[in-house]
Amino acid sequence: MKQKLLIRDLTLRDGQQSAFATRMNQSQVDRVLPYYKDANFYAMEVWGGAVPDSVMRFLNENPWDRLEKIHHAVGGVSKLTALSRGRNLFGYAPYPDEIIDGFFKNAVASGLNIMRIFDALNDVDNVKSSVKYIKKYGGTADCAVCYTVDPKFNGDSAPDNRKRGLSRLFFKKKEAVKPMHEPVFTDEYFVNKAREMLALGADMITIKDMSGLIPPSRVARLIPLFKEQLNVPIDFHTHCTPGFGLGAVLTAIIHGVDIVDTVIWNFAGGPAAPAVELIYVFCSKLGIEMDVNMEAVASINKELQEIRKELDMYDPVKQFPKPFNPLTDSLPPEIDSEFDRAIEAAQRNDEAELLNACHAIESYFNFPAPDERIKNAEIPGGMYTNMVAQLKQFNSLDILPEAMKLIPSVRLDAGLPPLVTPTSQIVGVQAVASALNLKNGRPKYANPSNQFVSLVKGEYGKTPVPVDPEFRMEITGTREEVPYDTSAYVHQDNPVLEESGGVTLARDEKELLLLELFPAVAAGFLRDKRRKEWEANSGENYTAKTKQKEQKVQAGQPEEPKGFYVTCPMPGSILKVVVKKGDRVEKGDKVLVLEAMKMENDILTEFSGTIKRVCVKQGETVGEGAPLVEIV
Template sequence: MVRKLLIRDLTLRDGQQSAFATRMSQKQIDRVLPYYKDAGFYAMEVWGGAVPDSVMRYLNENPWERLEKIKAIIGDASNLTALSRGRNLFGYNPYTDEIIDGFCRNAIQSGISVMRIFDALNDVDNIKSTIRYVKKYGGKADCAVCYTIDPHHSAVERIKAALHGHPLHKPIFTDEYFLNKALLMESLGADMITLKDMSGLIPPGRTAELIRLLKKNLKVPVDFHTHCTPGYGLASVLMAIVNGADIVDTNIWNFAGGPAAPAVELVYIFCRKMGIELDLNMEAVARINAELLEIRKELSAFDTAKKLPKHFDPLEDKIPAEINRFFNDAIEAARKDKEDDLLLYCHAIEEYFDFPEPNDLVKKAQIPGGMYTNMVAQLKQLGQSDLLEKAMSLIPQVRMDAGLPPLVTPTSQIIGAQAVSCALDEENGRPMYSNPSNQFIALVKGEYGKTPIPVDPAFRLKIAGVRDEMPYDGSSYVMQENLVLEESGVLLAENEKEILLLELFPTVARTFLTKQKMNK
């Protein structure tokens, strides 16, 4: 039997968010939708993440209308998917079940059929309610296990810790850790499991181990998601395919590589050589890509890569013999678990097609690219750029003190900002944690959920003023005030969708809705 691989296209959500600051307008999206209808992607990620906030904040567009317009064109040709942070939904704060219920119901009614649900702490309790409501309203729950790694400690640091009677922890993020999270999600009703590597930090060898483990032990399909930032992306996706992943996430050529996911066109070449069917209409994909080239030029002010890949259409363009051999050699290396060889061949392929080079700073730092750039920007704004190395060196300690949270949004930003604050403390002769942020206090307190290792009660007392963990309590939740606009005499939020926008994005939605009502 011929094996089939499903493709989730990320271009209109994660792709443009990673590479173009989520600035695609509705008019730009409308230009590619007719071709998407013919392309045959298993799924298209089009909503969630930063999209609802950004379309209001920067484009003065209604996020619900964006989703509904996409659904009107795509219909049932592809599953439309969204990204949700579990109890946090799209923001950084936990919400009550009432808000989660309304959000899931309206998202599914407006066109979402698969909701990808994750929690920044991999605390499965934080995604239970979203799973329940997504399935209640007829959607599929795609539950994501967030990939992360243990802090790197030098030999000197380990010796010092042992001599002072505080030996460093044993590795937490083992294969068993990720498998147990996936099994728990499956038991709660997950329709599929995604191994989600938002930072691109999973190397091909680890990808192979985890995909094999998940495929052996799960009954539901397994999806693999990664990015190309530090240079592992293409090789890890190939390794996931070779080891049995049912679905992989990709972008279309002109929105692929660099901080985004690998190109579907390269995956197509690999699969064609391995006899794996994609069921994609690559002529339609080429038409999308041609339009994306023009859109990318229009978005040049927000282009993080600043480097266009060579024009390439796998149906029409012949690959030079030596580059073609790299594809064959990469497949052979993946099948033999030869990680170093696989990376060499995949880097050579990407170099030939002019995709961005691996970001060695991110690779060396072993932290997400967005976390790194935010720390750089924070220190630059403070006129303390020379403290970057110190702040980076404090990340393992800050992370350990806070319960070793995975470095994914929002915890990556919370830890990064606090490491910068601690570096400033030391520079100015103050004790570390002299200025803990409100988000760091909430994380240590337990409001974001259970951390992978317990927070020391004495540290919690120091930071949050309480010794015992204090989980989020929704009983005191107060809805946002829905004012009557004096100029028009109408409510700021006139229906449930607008009320949800106001709850999830209070400041941005208030400005957006006011403009909308004033211009009626």
């Protein structure tokens, strides 16, 4: 029987998220949907990840509308898929089952077919509820094993745990660069995780290489193991940033993978996944069937070229690939031979030859060259750019090398989590904070983020290696692991908005779910939506006086500067206000929680006194230096 390969298209979710910061708006999505109906992809990843957050935060659009409009346009031609973080769904805190149940009920009703479920710690217990509820409502559970690597340390980045007796496990003496003595992330580790997920009821398994760090030689070992030991379809997902992507996908195909993830030409390569057009050329040469209508793909790609121009301000690469349609364009003989060379090298597991051929192909078509920084650092590209952005905010970009050196030790101190959202952000933010601490003569962990504390405490789940009890005591105040208690979960407030006609902030179950999953962003989005509805129905508008007052607050110009002001340390969104007018506070008390750089930051007062005025509200976006509360 002729081998058949299924394609999951990532263009409308992971593709645009990786390449253009998830800024593709609904009108741009609508322009390509008629062609997608004819493209006949096995599946289209269109939702989840950063999409629900970003469409509210940056585009002022409803994420449920995004899913439903795509479902209406594409119908049942391709399965619609999304990505979620196990018990965390799209947030950072684990959610109770009632919210996970409600989320999947509404997601499937809105058109979702497959949920790719992963956990940032590869803690299988954390995917259990999501598997249960996606299947309960007739969806498919795609469980992802997150690929990661064991860290390497130089002499300056050794973790605090070396002093606590863990050096026997993780270090060899007298080496400038110290690999882990006993690797954790072995082939058996990944296969065993997949088997545990299969036992929970997984309908398919994905090898999820979120950083593009898996080399073809590792793919050549893992795919056969997964195929031999698991009786469900295997999907392979990777990125091109460090330069392994195209060769890794070709290797997965040659070793019998069932599904691969690709992106359409003008959104592909670089930080995204390989181009489907290149995979089509490989499959044609290999005699492998791909039930994709490449004429429809060419029509999508033509529209994507114009959309990419419209997204120019969010395009960090600004490097368009050379136009190519495999149905109509002939390859030059020297490039055609590179495809043959890559196939032959993959078949004999010659990784160096394979990568040379793939890089020659990508160079000819003007795809971005491998990013050596990401390859050498062995971290996700998004984590790297996040760290750069954070250091720019503190005018301390000069210490980036030191922050990068600290990543392995911070990661090991926290139990060696894989670097994927949210743990990549947690470790990256803490590495930056620790570098700043050391630069300023403070202890390495002088100001751990709320999420780092939760990770070390055990609230995110079981880490791949145990956290040292003494380190946990130092960071959290307890030596014992403390799992997250979902019975203590507090639902988000759904206040009545007197200024918008006395309606509640969230008006139905889907909007309530948005509040639960994205408290700060959804609150701002829904307030604005309710206000516009009120104005449209009543003909009323905010008074000029109210607008002037709001503008002054947003610009950081308090109306009556009589007291002391707690100001915003960095741009972000107000996640929670914990004080009210008339409350007494002491220096060091928490007054609100700011969401910035995808992290929750407690904002503490430097003054003692009485709260005279709270200048912001939940969901509001604030700039650096803006007044938050006034204290007298």
